Amino acid sequence: METPVETTRERLLNVAEQRFGEGGYEGTSLRAITVAAAANIAAVNYHFGSKEALLRAAVARAMAPVNTERRRRLDQLEAGGPPTPEELIRAFIEPGLELVLRRGERGAVVARFIGRIAFDPSKRIRELYATESDPIERRYLAALQRALPQASPEAVAFGYVNMLGLLALHQSQALSPTPGAAGVGDPEDPGKLAENLVAFLVAAFDRGLRP
Amino acid sequence: METPVETTRERLLNVAEQRFGEGGYEGTSLRAITVAAAANIAAVNYHFGSKEALLRAAVARAMAPVNTERRRRLDQLEAGGPPTPEELIRAFIEPGLELVLRRGERGAVVARFIGRIAFDPSKRIRELYATESDPIERRYLAALQRALPQASPEAVAFGYVNMLGLLALHQSQALSPTPGAAGVGDPEDPGKLAENLVAFLVAAFDRGLRP
DNA sequence: GCATAGTTCAAACGGTCGTTTGAACTGGAG
DNA sequence: CTCCAGTTCAAACGACCGTTTGAACTATGC
Numbered sequence: 001m002e003t004p005v006e007t008t009r010e011r012l013l014n015v016a017e018q019r020f021g022e023g024g025y026e027g028t029s030l031r032a033i034t035v036a037a038a039a040n041i042a043a044v045n046y047h048f049g050s051k052e053a054l055l056r057a058a059v060a061r062a063m064a065p066v067n068t069e070r071r072r073r074l075d076q077l078e079a080g081g082p083p084t085p086e087e088l089i090r091a092f093i094e095p096g097l098e099l100v101l102r103r104g105e106r107g108a109v110v111a112r113f114i115g116r117i118a119f120d121p122s123k124r125i126r127e128l129y130a131t132e133s134d135p136i137e138r139r140y141l142a143a144l145q146r147a148l149p150q151a152s153p154e155a156v157a158f159g160y161v162n163m164l165g166l167l168a169l170h171q172s173q174a175l176s177p178t179p180g181a182a183g184v185g186d187p188e189d190p191g192k193l194a195e196n197l198v199a200f201l202v203a204a205f206d207r208g209l210r211p
Numbered sequence: 212m213e214t215p216v217e218t219t220r221e222r223l224l225n226v227a228e229q230r231f232g233e234g235g236y237e238g239t240s241l242r243a244i245t246v247a248a249a250a251n252i253a254a255v256n257y258h259f260g261s262k263e264a265l266l267r268a269a270v271a272r273a274m275a276p277v278n279t280e281r282r283r284r285l286d287q288l289e290a291g292g293p294p295t296p297e298e299l300i301r302a303f304i305e306p307g308l309e310l311v312l313r314r315g316e317r318g319a320v321v322a323r324f325i326g327r328i329a330f331d332p333s334k335r336i337r338e339l340y341a342t343e344s345d346p347i348e349r350r351y352l353a354a355l356q357r358a359l360p361q362a363s364p365e366a367v368a369f370g371y372v373n374m375l376g377l378l379a380l381h382q383s384q385a386l387s388p389t390p391g392a393a394g395v396g397d398p399e400d401p402g403k404l405a406e407n408l409v410a411f412l413v414a415a416f417d418r419g420l421r422p
Numbered sequence: 423g424c425a426t427a428g429t430t431c432a433a434a435c436g437g438t439c440g441t442t443t444g445a446a447c448t449g450g451a452g
Numbered sequence: 453c454t455c456c457a458g459t460t461c462a463a464a465c466g467a468c469c470g471t472t473t474g475a476a477c478t479a480t481g482c
Contacts, residue, residue, distance in 0.1 A: 008459080024333060026237035030440060040461055045441060047459095112332070121327050121383045122235060158407055162377055169376040172332045196369055196421055203419030208411040219429080241470060251431055256471060258429095 009047045011037040016058045021113035021172075025055055025125060056128060059117055062110050063132050069095035070136050074143065085147045086202045089163065092140055093201070096167045097194040101174060108174040115171025118164065137164075148205065155209040163201050170197060220258045222248040227269045232324030232383075236266055236336060267339060270328055273321050274343050280306035281347050285354065296358045297413045300374065303351055304412070307378045308405045312385060319385040326382025329375065348375075359416065366420040374412050381408060 006014075015037040019028045030051055034041045048054040073091035077083040083091075100111040117129050137160075145156045170193060217225075226248040230239045241262055245252045259265040284302035288294040294302075311322040328340050348371075356367045381404060 024235070024237060026235060027333065051440065116332050119330060119332065121330065121387070122238065159411070162411060165377060165380040166373055199421055200370070200373060200415045200419040203417070204411045204415035207418065208414030210407055210410055262470065
């Protein structure tokens with residue numbers, strides 16, 4: 001087969017999601033990224049325009065498969081009867097965990113990167129993440145509301161924020177064993193983490209949302 | 212009464228928790244802090260020794276009343292019969308939300324700061340937060356395990372991490388209206404947020420932890 | 423008044439930051 | 453071979469970073 005040579009652009013994106021996920025946006029310098037990517041310092045501005053544009057491109061590339069899978073599952077669910085809360089929660093959580101965690105080291109790097117971005121309280125980064133995942137999130141919110149007609153819109157939004165936050169938490173802890181909290185980010189069986197998280201959230205949604 | 216003049220040291224701590232909470236540790240410069248505190252740039256190194264030491268001092272000061280209140284509640288609970296999961300969750304969440312949110316703007320600033328620190332995936336900052344809250348957290352973990360004897364230690368730790376994460380999430384969103392998720396960080400009634408969060412977590416702990 | 427410990431100050435230290443420049447290289451099209 | 457658009461490169465830009473210095477100020481005890 002032909003040799004799939006990594007372009008400078010791809011190497012920059014790979015290293016960016018590794019370093020940004022590890023040290024955060026402000027805590028990672030372009031020089032650290034370009035050195036690790038075996039690229040010239042000017043390459044970032046040539047290919048992306050700025051440091052922030054590199055972040056934006058990395059977020060878009062990392063989120064694309066997750067969003068695609070979520071859309072696919074949501075389509076499939078809504079094609080059948082009205083989905084249950086559990087089905088919706090599963091369709092949201094699993095693409096975020098399995099899809100990246102099942103891909104070994106590289107997948108965990110992507111997960112940590114996504115989690116850290118989704119997590120970040122900084123205004124600029126929050127907006128960046130929001131624009132990337134806004135449309136699909138609206139669909140989930142609406143579907144959740146239909147599945148939980150007895151809950152107020154505020155309660156559904158509250159549950160959704162919590163689901164998003166917990167997913168980001170466990171994503172950002174990929175590659176972080178956190179020995180105090182055993183079994184959480186168990187790299188041996190990411191599916192188990194997904195099951196635990198889904199069960200936790202289903203219980204909270206079903207009985208923990210005040211009307 | 213005597214005029215309670217704020218010392219330079221206090222002003223630095225006040226501004227530090229505001230700016231660190233807003234822009235993160237790496238994203239906030241000592242110059243920005245000292246200017247806002249009407250102090251000389253050298254004041255930080257004189258009073259604290261370094262930027263990181265300033266962060267450490269700010270974390271310690273902000274967490275102290277929360278930890279004290281948690282200890283007090285835990286003592287009180289354990290003086291009576293064996294506490295229920297709900298009582299334990301309440302004793303953990305409420306000091307983190309009410310104690311700071313009930314104090315107006317300043318309290319919200321402290322909450323955001325604590326939440327952001329507890330939230331931060333960076334190694335150095337995680338360790339800093341851990342040393343500050345480790346002893347009391349061990350007590351909570353042990354008490355939770357006793358209150359949930361049917362759950363495995365891994366499951367209890369998983370629930371605990373989620374509780375910690377959701378508290379940090381809502382703390383860090385103090386001062387952030389997040390219009391999409393209405394009612395979440397409602398500054399008008401922080402007690403309501405505490406109630407919602409406790410109910411959410413109690414349901415998850417009671418029925419969402421796999422054995 | 424004077425010494426002294428505590429605090430503040432302007433100024434500068436060496437380093438690193440994101441970004442820009444213009445020349446050098448690359449590989450395919452004409 | 454020539455040309456040229458695309459890419460890489462070393463070098464430098466001004467700005468800002470955390471930290472240090474040593475002198476100046478302040479207030480208290482003698």
